[in-house]
Amino acid sequence: MAGAVIGQYGRVGESDGSMRIRTARADDAAGLAELDAAAWSAESGFPSITQRIPGPFFASDNPPVDHLVCEIDGTVVGYLRLRPATSLPENAHVIGIFGLAVAPAARRLGAASALLAAAEQRARASGARKLSLRVLGTNQPAIRLYARLGFEREGVLREEFLIDGGYVDDLLMTKHLT
Numbered sequence: 001m002a003g004a005v006i007g008q009y010g011r012v013g014e015s016d017g018s019m020r021i022r023t024a025r026a027d028d029a030a031g032l033a034e035l036d037a038a039a040w041s042a043e044s045g046f047p048s049i050t051q052r053i054p055g056p057f058f059a060s061d062n063p064p065v066d067h068l069v070c071e072i073d074g075t076v077v078g079y080l081r082l083r084p085a086t087s088l089p090e091n092a093h094v095i096g097i098f099g100l101a102v103a104p105a106a107r108r109l110g111a112a113s114a115l116l117a118a119a120e121q122r123a124r125a126s127g128a129r130k131l132s133l134r135v136l137g138t139n140q141p142a143i144r145l146y147a148r149l150g151f152e153r154e155g156v157l158r159e160e161f162l163i164d165g166g167y168v169d170d171l172l173m174t175k176h177l178t
Contacts, residue, residue, distance in 0.1 A: 018072070018073055018074075019070065019071070019072050019109075019110065019111070019114055020070070020071045021068055021069070021070055021071075021114055021115060021117075021118040022068070022069055022071070023064065023065060023067070023068060023069075024058075024064040024065070024066075024067035024068070024069045024079065025064055026058065026064050028057075028064065028067075028069060028076060029056060029057040029058050029064075030057075031076050032057045032067070032069070032076065032079055033056070033057040035076065035077070035078070035079065035101060035103050036057065036079075036101055038103055038104060039101035039102060039103060039104065040101070046161075046163065062081070066081055066082060066083045067079050067080065067081050067082070068080045068082060068115055068118050068119060068122070070102070070111040070114055070115050072106060072109065072111065077102060077103045077105075077106035077109075077111050078100070078101060078102035078103065078106065078111040078112065078115055079099070079100070079101055079115070080097060080099065080100045080115040080116070080118075080119050081097065081098045081099035081100075082095060082096070082097055082098070082119050082122060082123070083095070083096060083098060084096065085132055093127070093128055093129040093130060094128065094129070094130045094131075094132055095119075095122075095123040095126065095128040095130070095131050095132070096131075096132050096133065097116075097119060097131065097132070097133040098133075100112060100115060100116070100133075100142075102115075112145060113145065113149065116145075116146075116149050117149075119131065120175065120177065123177060124177050128177055129176065129177055129178050130174055130175070130176055130177060131151075131174065131175045131177060132154075132172065132173070132174045132175075133146065133151070133172075133173055133174075134170050134171065134172055134173070135170075135171050135173060136161070136168055136169070136170060136171070137156070137168055137169035137170065137171050138163075138168050143171065143173070146173050147173075149175070150175050151173040151174060151175045152173065152174060152175070153171055153172070153173055154172045154173060154174045155171070155172035156169050156170070156171055156172070157169065157170040157171075157172070
């Protein structure tokens with residue numbers, strides 16, 4: 001069942017608790033696309049994402065090597081996209097998290113925390129001094145998770161998004177690695 005999405009098979013059953021983080025492989029694409037579709041909802045903040053026509057999960061500017069995946073008992077339950085914050089050499093010391101998703105049935109099992117810890121480890125190994133991400137101001141569970149793991153609010157883009165008739169702030173959160 002490796003590469004399958006946990007939501008497709010129901011809640012996590014009896015587990016020996018074996019969680020593993022690894023770099024994504026090309027053959028993860030279909031499972032990650034399904035996971036992505038299940039994880040994003042109108043409640044996640046962007047109704048337009050649920051209306052998009054699914055395309056390939058990986059692309060030339062979004063290769064498997066940029067993704068960490070979380071497996072529980074051999075089943076892919078989450079991913080995190082990690083890459084340089086910009087292409088500018090002056091900004092090479094900053095690594096950005098450009099997506100984090102966990103299958104709804106696997107939430108609260110530690111997958112997001114494990115992915116974020118692995119992202120920090122990878123960023124440190126690459127010589128990065130800072131890890132950054134953006135999160136909607138309305139996503140309080142994610143904000144609490146990031147704060148618990150040492151991320152701090154570094155900026156606010158006020159009323160950055162218009163979602164369901166209301167303006168929503170976009171928060172920049174960072175973790176200094178030195």
